[in-house]
Amino acid sequence: MSFSFSRSTRTPRAVVAGAAVAASAVLLLSSCSVANSEPTDGAGSADTIRIVLTQEPPTLEACEANLTSTGVVMRSNVTEPLVERNPTTGDLDPLLATSWEQTSDTEWTFTLRDDVTFSDGTPFNAEAAAFTIDRAVNSDLACNVEGYVFGDDDLVVNAVDDTTLTVTTVTPDPILPLRLSFLEIVPTATDATAKVREPIGTGPYAIAQWDAGTKLTLERNDDYWGDAPAFATAEYQWRSEGTVRAAMITSGEADIAMGLGPDDGAGDLGLDYPNNETVALRMTAEIAPLNDIRVREAVNYAIDKSGIIDSLYQGAHIAAAQLVPEGIVGHNADLEPWEFDVDKAKALVAEAKADGVPVDEKITIVARNAQFPKVSEMSQVLQEQLTQAGLNVELKMVDTTQHLQYQLRPFVDNEGAIALLIQHGNQAGDAQFSADQYMTTTGAQSVYGTEAFDALLEAASIKTGSERQAAYEDIFGYQNDEIVQFAFISHQTGVIGKTANVDYTPNSSSGDELRIAEITPVA
Structure with a gap:
């Protein structure tokens, strides 16, 4: 079977509606700017989106991005996979790969984009894709994605040329492209023998600063290959109490709150999904x-x-x-x-x-x-x-x-x-x-x-x-x-808290990968 797509720029992915969160007025968030509609440099129409999570990510390591607390920050924000599953239709959409086909019972061939660079300026190519797969699946890193998605068998990966990648499995695997949608691509300079705290990716954002225990900030990747996201900066904080996260939404101290309960107090600002x-x-x-x-x-x-x-x-x-x-x-x-x-x-x-x-x-x-x-x-x-x-x-x-x-x-x-x-x-x-x-x-x-x-x-x-x-x-x-x-x-x-300042419709994947590019300011 084969799949072929062609896109000159990345189009927005379907999203789903969220829920509301909370926070107490005594929390030290007043210094964060409220999302607004003031233009910045022309590439976007807002300044900062402020998100409050249930907990601090234990790591931002790309091969652990299928962990909810990591993926909600990293997936499709800082890093991206070759292909991605549309959470609304269930279809596989192209991303860093433009097409793929099963070329034998055990081999799949992927054609990759030729216009993508990582946020540090190094080029994305088949060598980087092969390195990522080998690092996450075939190594001794004990990446969570290996056990969760790939199991014990190794994959044979080959960068045929800059835009052609072959992946061979031990036994026939009809859903290999779906499995690869869980692998976030990193450059070949990434440590292959140890997990990293702040990886480099090809996504619309890059990690700007991580103040452990306090705040995590992403900044817009101005060299992103797709459409520029609306917000120049994304700021994450975390509060364990749902009522606190909800209060942060109702008081205007945060724009998006994750993991709310139905009675945490978000009221009309809470979205079920x-x-x-x-x-x-x-x-x-x-x-x-x-x-x-x-x-x-x-x-x-x-x-x-x-x-x-x-x-x-x-x-x-x-x-x-x-x-x-x-x-x-x-x-x-x-x-x-x-x-x-x-x-x-x-x-x-x-x-x-x-x-x-x-x-x-x-x-x-x-x-x-x-x-x-x-x-x-x-x-x-x-x-x-x-x-x-x-x-x-x-x-x-x-x-x-x-x-x-x-x-x-x-x-x-x-x-x-x-x-x-x-x-x-x-x-x-x-x-x-x-x-x-x-x-x-x-x-x-x-x-x-x-x-x-x-x-x-x-x-x-x-x-x-x-x-x-x-x-x-x-x-x-x-x-x-x-x-x-x-x-x-x-x-x-799920319930996501959302202020009236931003427009976002959560979907079934929102709790695991909150795609900032799909959130826009309300004028």
């Missing part, structure tokens, strides 16, 4: 008492999903029955969420105990601070509900760095049974990106699997069209019947 995020407990199914499927089933029956959604999120979320929401290839519309039945949960725990399962062994719910609105409250409710089912449950709230140690291989060891509260977003639009990392026996974020399930997953990965859809539908059904590694809770609806 479908964010493709699914919240679930991922259980270590090889450690007692979670190594007994009856206990894992009991966990599912013990969770009052509707009660959590209604009480904490004003009914805005949807009870989940699987890892991906509607709209993702492979979503199984026939699956129903586990019913809330405490008596059935208690009976399963009692049955397991009668058979010698040590159900009194501690289960620790591990959750990340500020991961999403009301995460602490949800975690406390989950602890109480699992306790009501007769399980011994403790709650451990951790920061981002600690959470990654539970989330990614190699996992934290010698802490007993863990029920990790995860928030998984499938921005790629295909179930394989969720299944490979969370369900295979060697998946980067999987703590349980079987050889039989691995075989089903491998067979599904090479299918296309309706056969691919049906295969992943079966996989999600099999997970619920035979594996039960997860207790699914909800498919979330």
Whole structure:
């Protein structure tokens, strides 16, 4: 199959509507300028866009840009991929690559733009693209994108000439261009043996200054190959409390606020949008008492999903029955969420105990601070509900760095049974990106699997069209019947806070990559 596009300049990508945030008047943000419509140098029509995040990015390393807290700043702002997925249509659009085709069962050929430079003035070419792929996928850097998107197999990359790149896979891969949309391209001068704090990219902005713990500033890249963004500067700050972020919007101290809850106080300045995020407990199914499927089933029956959604999120979320929401290839519309039945949960725990399962062994719910609105409250409710089912449950709230140690291989060891509260977003639009990392026996974020399930997953990965859809539908059904590694809770609806000074319509990708070029001032 082949895809070919031609564009002289980059056109704006579809966006989606956001939500509102908060802040207290005592926060030291008054010195930041409010977005306005005064022209600057003629290339744009505004000065500064001010954004408040839920947390400071742990890194800006390009190969970690699929992490939400990094990608929301970096992706398509500072760095760019070869191709990008349109979050509204699901189609792949050209970016640094203008066309691509599958030239054999295992080889794809990409034609690249010849008019792009990195923000430091070095040229973008096939050598830079090959270097980026090799650095992120084939090295020992342990980039999150490797485990999340590419798995264990290396890629063979070849810069045929300045504008021609070939990528060869070990086995046929019908969605390789989609995978490459997660790789942000960096120049060959980038350190290949260590992750970098502030990478160079080809995007409409460059990193100007990062004051750790305080503020991060991007400045417009005046040599950008595409259309110039409206704002000359983007300033990021971070506040963990949703009510604070919302107050910053209502008081005019920020223009965009991320990760708001429905009752954080943004009012009419809060915009709802479908964010493709699914919240679930991922259980270590090889450690007692979670190594007994009856206990894992009991966990599912013990969770009052509707009660959590209604009480904490004003009914805005949807009870989940699987890892991906509607709209993702492979979503199984026939699956129903586990019913809330405490008596059935208690009976399963009692049955397991009668058979010698040590159900009194501690289960620790591990959750990340500020991961999403009301995460602490949800975690406390989950602890109480699992306790009501007769399980011994403790709650451990951790920061981002600690959470990654539970989330990614190699996992934290010698802490007993863990029920990790995860928030998984499938921005790629295909179930394989969720299944490979969370369900295979060697998946980067999987703590349980079987050889039989691995075989089903491998067979599904090479299918296309309706056969691919049906295969992943079966996989999600099999997970619920035979594996039960997860207790699914909800498919979330995001909220972004936006002042009347700026125009922006959020989409399903906005929580992971907030594209500043798609935000414009209101005259």
